[in-house]
Amino acid sequence: MPVKEIPDIIVGRLPVYLRALRHMRENGQQTTSSQELGERVGISAAQIRKDLSQFGEFGKQGTGYHIPYLIDKLCEILKVDRVWDVAVIGAGDMGHALTRYQGFINRGFRITMVFDKNPELIGLKIGGLTIQSVDNIVESLKAGKVVMAMLTVPATAAQKVADKLVEAGVKAILNYAPISLNVPKGVIVQYIDPSTHLQRMTYYL
Amino acid sequence: MPVKEIPDIIVGRLPVYLRALRHMRENGQQTTSSQELGERVGISAAQIRKDLSQFGEFGKQGTGYHIPYLIDKLCEILKVDRVWDVAVIGAGDMGHALTRYQGFINRGFRITMVFDKNPELIGLKIGGLTIQSVDNIVESLKAGKVVMAMLTVPATAAQKVADKLVEAGVKAILNYAPISLNVPKGVIVQYIDPSTHLQRMTYYL
Numbered sequence: 040m041p042v043k044e045i046p047d048i049i050v051g052r053l054p055v056y057l058r059a060l061r062h063m064r065e066n067g068q069q070t071t072s073s074q075e076l077g078e079r080v081g082i083s084a085a086q087i088r089k090d091l092s093q094f095g096e097f098g099k100q101g102t103g104y105h106i107p108y109l110i111d112k113l114c115e116i117l118k119v120d121r122v123w124d125v126a127v128i129g130a131g132d133m134g135h136a137l138t139r140y141q142g143f144i145n146r147g148f149r150i151t152m153v154f155d156k157n158p159e160l161i162g163l164k165i166g167g168l169t170i171q172s173v174d175n176i177v178e179s180l181k182a183g184k185v186v187m188a189m190l191t192v193p194a195t196a197a198q199k200v201a202d203k204l205v206e207a208g209v210k211a212i213l214n215y216a217p218i219s220l221n222v223p224k225g226v227i228v229q230y231i232d233p234s235t236h237l238q239r240m241t242y243y244l
Numbered sequence: 245m246p247v248k249e250i251p252d253i254i255v256g257r258l259p260v261y262l263r264a265l266r267h268m269r270e271n272g273q274q275t276t277s278s279q280e281l282g283e284r285v286g287i288s289a290a291q292i293r294k295d296l297s298q299f300g301e302f303g304k305q306g307t308g309y310h311i312p313y314l315i316d317k318l319c320e321i322l323k324v325d326r327v328w329d330v331a332v333i334g335a336g337d338m339g340h341a342l343t344r345y346q347g348f349i350n351r352g353f354r355i356t357m358v359f360d361k362n363p364e365l366i367g368l369k370i371g372g373l374t375i376q377s378v379d380n381i382v383e384s385l386k387a388g389k390v391v392m393a394m395l396t397v398p399a400t401a402a403q404k405v406a407d408k409l410v411e412a413g414v415k416a417i418l419n420y421a422p423i424s425l426n427v428p429k430g431v432i433v434q435y436i437d438p439s440t441h442l443q444r445m446t447y448y449l
Contacts, residue, residue: 054443118446132341146439211445219285229441234351236434238259240416241323
């Protein structure tokens with residue numbers, strides 16, 4: 040638990056730094072500078088130095104950042120130095136795509152359960168996982184000690200399912216349903232809604 | 245073009261307000277307050293009033309906001325009082341899900357082209373659209389005057405494809421590839437990377 044409270048906007052940039060550092064490491068690079076990292080991610084070098092300095096002293100004057108070390112540190116800070124089990128709720132097109140997505144495991148996540156309410160889908164498999172009935176979601180999540188979920192159900196069902204997730208002890212929800220969720224304190228929600236992102240861009244066009 | 249520059253963080257909240265207002269209207273509601281809207285979207289009433297006041301005087305002391313009017317105004321500000329053509333690049337699971345997604349048209353967007361480089365996919369149909377070869381992407385986008393695109397290709401191909409999009413005159417890219425893109429000034433990129441969102445949450449767990 041960090042002693043001082045870090046602004047969420049800074050926390051939100053760390054995964055972006057981590058992703059870029061990993062790309063550099065994959066390309067065999069061992070060190071980088073805040074300048075180079077900044078150009079990669081489109082954030083100023085000064086901002087990156089300021090962000091990282093919130094968590095400690097990771098770079099050396101003149102030699103910059105040792106990439107594998109900084110990756111380890113960022114993984115530790117973001118708590119992805121372990122693998123988190125994640126449930127997908129909703130086995131439609133989006134749930135399907137997420138469940139089959141190969142990009143999670145290297146980033147600290149593993150989808151271990153998929154749920155849907157459609158009887159025609161329950162029992163079918165997606166990428167090795169059997170689609171379970173949402174009727175048993177509270178028991179299944181509790182038994183599996185799953186505290187993270189991705190919600191891909193229709194907007195009309197999202198709040199009801201979110202309440203179930205909270206009841207099951209889920210603490211972090213990535214919500215793909217295009218609706219704001221009400222959750223109690225201590226539960227975190229992040230939103231992915233492509234229309235919202237597109238609208239944020241059309242403003243500038 | 246707005247006269248004063250509005251902080252992007254405010255612009256980013258407008259689509260969320262708009263979405264919530266539309267849900268209210270769908271439920272037959274005609275007026276709302278910044279308090280009620282704030283509870284819906286998890287943002288303080290004061291912040292909402294402050295955000296909206298950047299763009300004009302939309303509410304009345306005592307009676308609050310007239311929902312259809314505020315929706316019209318927000319659509320105008322975000323330039324979604326029209327429908328934008330959007331191209332999807334990459335016809336894998338995610339491109340497939342996005343192309344079939346029914347949630348765009350009511351929010352100001354319509355997917356009109358899908359591209360892939362896989363010869364086995366080219367010519368197949370997704371939701372009424374024929375998958376085109378990415379080899380012709382510049383010509384096709386130019387001919388269709390498409391200025392928005394969603395990028396769902398692998399990270400290793402993303403920058404190259406983004407360069408093509410820029411060449412074709414695309415001005416706004418919603419990037420699903422887990423990599424930061426370099427684009428010239430005047431081109432906007434927004435990112436959707438579920439791992440990044442998940443990592444932003446594990447920090448707090």
